[in-house]
Amino acid sequence: MKAAVLVKFGSVEQAFQIQELPTPEPKSNEVLIKAEAFGLNYADIMAIKGMYQDCPPLPAVIGYEVVGHVEKLGPEAKGVKVGDRVVGFSRFGGYATHVVTQDRAVVQISNEMGLSEAAALATQYCTAYFCAIEQANIKQGEHILIQAAAGGVGTALVQLGKWKGCVMYGTAGSEKKLQYLKEQGVQHPINYQTSDFAEEIKKLRGDKKIDVVFDSLGGKSFKKGVGLLAAGGKIVGFGAAEMSGGSKSIFKMIKLGLNFGLYHPVYLMMKTIGIFGVNMLQIADNKPEILERCLKSVGELARQGVLKPVSGGVYSIDQLAEAHKLLESRQSIGKVVVKW
Numbered sequence: 001m002k003a004a005v006l007v008k009f010g011s012v013e014q015a016f017q018i019q020e021l022p023t024p025e026p027k028s029n030e031v032l033i034k035a036e037a038f039g040l041n042y043a044d045i046m047a048i049k050g051m052y053q054d055c056p057p058l059p060a061v062i063g064y065e066v067v068g069h070v071e072k073l074g075p076e077a078k079g080v081k082v083g084d085r086v087v088g089f090s091r092f093g094g095y096a097t098h099v100v101t102q103d104r105a106v107v108q109i110s111n112e113m114g115l116s117e118a119a120a121l122a123t124q125y126c127t128a129y130f131c132a133i134e135q136a137n138i139k140q141g142e143h144i145l146i147q148a149a150a151g152g153v154g155t156a157l158v159q160l161g162k163w164k165g166c167v168m169y170g171t172a173g174s175e176k177k178l179q180y181l182k183e184q185g186v187q188h189p190i191n192y193q194t195s196d197f198a199e200e201i202k203k204l205r206g207d208k209k210i211d212v213v214f215d216s217l218g219g220k221s222f223k224k225g226v227g228l229l230a231a232g233g234k235i236v237g238f239g240a241a242e243m244s245g246g247s248k249s250i251f252k253m254i255k256l257g258l259n260f261g262l263y264h265p266v267y268l269m270m271k272t273i274g275i276f277g278v279n280m281l282q283i284a285d286n287k288p289e290i291l292e293r294c295l296k297s298v299g300e301l302a303r304q305g306v307l308k309p310v311s312g313g314v315y316s317i318d319q320l321a322e323a324h325k326l327l328e329s330r331q332s333i334g335k336v337v338v339k340w
Contacts, residue, residue: 003096009050024100026074035068037339039119063094065122077103104292107299116311120335125298128156140165142211150177198224223261238278310334
């Protein structure tokens, strides 16, 4: 098989080599997928920079999801059959023409579904579903803030919020993205480049606060989000995009940590608020049944038309660096994938 192997931290132009590697064999409850394409995630950008602690030692094949057809089944595998078109999670290893994963980590999709749309169902939509439905349990009429709402997870959160009948505040950094959020159903799009999102929400809500914050930025935005919560409110943190720029010096890491804020349990009790942290790798490793439940749920909601993943672009393997640069620029809307 071929794989895009991460061989060097730093510049994306020099980070990868296309190599021939042995094709893996599925064991027990595993399936072998012949990939059409693999998805890109912001964690991949962090891995390339050497700033992602879960990244395997180099050389490594990274990547969390793949779209393709089942080529081979392990002796105990069930739920899919050879020839089925599927989207599947990978515990790294996704940047390859052949990927082995657990049968519970794949879901069948239609032959008509686009590559970007299919890939988004895995990492982005499962993350959003876990955050919004499993952790925050959003309800009709609740006021929710979605940071980076035009991104992959952000779009999924917006669609889930619309499904549940929430009042949504979504941040984005351009007029194009604000228009996109309006089209997706966000009642209050906010340009974080030209205004302070917390002040804008205070103007809109007056003395009232909001019920749920979904934060993928970290740092100061997280701290501001906590300050916006009403009694009984929740903030769900699932990223630290603020960390991605510049160096990874110890001083910057300390500053980022302080920017998040320090929250004593007594403070949380007095305010009656909850703070949730989400790392889907930990869920995959320790609670695979939850990941399976999320994947099946988003697959069904997509079939019903409730969830409609948006394509952020399909790139060829020769455009791997270009695809990563687009994602890192935060100019993309929807899921970015690379096809073989």
